[in-house]
Amino acid sequence: MINKKSIGVFDSGYGGLTVFESIAKQLPDYNYIYFGDNARAPYGDHSFETIYEYTLDCVEWLFAQGCPLVILACNTASAKALRTIQQKVLPVKYPGYRVLGVIRPTAEVIGSYTDTGxxxxxxxxxxxxxxSYPIEIHHQYPQLNVIQQSCPMWVPLIENNEHVNEGADYFVKKYIDKLLAQSADIDAILLACTHYPLLVPKMKNYLPEGISLVAQGDIVADSLVSYLNRHPEIENQLTKNGEMSFYTSGDHVVFDHNASIFFSKKVVSTQVHLNCNP
Structure with a gap:
């Protein structure tokens, strides 16, 4: 148990580090605990029930480390677990704790990135x-047309550090072509996975001019700044020593090595064995 109140940042693996980096740059004074559930990653193809159970395990672990506020820096967990945790778990078991995701902050501002709608x-x-994205975006911007494309090969390419090699180009182009084939009016693409910013250089090679790429890191960081300003009951609990701690449910040596792909500072992590780890 850590006797300091930290902001917890959770992801199924490494991608959340891109969001964490943006948060730490905007709010450098706070203490942070990052947890990657690498032993059970990737989450993307698991069932709703499994993703919910895995996410709740990790959130409760972060609560136990002294994190009154946890950010789900994972789109899959935000889509499939956040609402249930907020509505059914927190009021009953953790009334003083808060869990936030990455979907709503993005949906609140995405309309400002498009001219075509x-x-x-x-x-x-x-x-x-x-x-989750069409639903949340339409709550904020009912007039927008939202077109989706799943990219199941992108996370494995990135986590195996293959995204910089020529072999990745095929899959980058493949999914971009599939998306753009659905509409010629797309002028902004939301990268709804925290891994995907690492593919931006390659994506730009296959995108027509005039299409912008929207990453989530700075958007989520801006939203967290606003949240803490509006919720002093949470902000006043947080310790401000500028400390960062990293944990993983997987091999900590592998985590530390791969984290360098996503995070600009050297990462030294500790392995955690959750009760239901494989």
Whole structure:
């Protein structure tokens, strides 16, 4: 048990580090605990029930480490677990704790990125099949046309550090072509997976001019700044020593090595064995 109140940041693996980096840059004074559930990643193709159970395990572990606020820096977990945790778990078991995701902050601002009114969303199968982005975006911008494309090969390519090689080009182009074939009016593409910013250089090679790519890191960080300003009952609990701790349910040596793909600072993690780890 850590006797400091930290902001918890959770992802099924490494991609959440791209969001965490943006958060830490905007809010450098706070203490953070990052947890990657690498032993059970990727989450994208698991069932709703499994993703919910895995996410809740990790959120409860972060609560136990002294995190009154946890950010689900994972689109799949945000799509398939966040609402149930917020509505059914927190009020009963953890009334003083808060869990936030990455979908709503993005949906709140995505309308400002399009002139045509047609948005592309690229994500994992789990995120796309959940329909979470079309639903949340239409709450904010009923007039927008939201077109989705799942990209099941992108996360494995990135996590195996193959995204910089020529072999990745085939799959980058394949999914972009599939998305754009659905509408000629798309002028903004939301990268609805925290891994995908690493593919931006390759994506730009296959996109027509005038289509912007929207990553989530800065959007989520801006939203967290606003949230803490509006919720002093949470903000006042948080310790501000500028400390970062990293944990993984997988091999910590592998995690530390692969984290360098996603995070600019050296990462030294500790392995955690959750009760239901494989």
């Amino acid at each position: 047609t948005i592309g969303v690229m994500g994992t199968r789990g995120t796309v099949n959940s329909e």
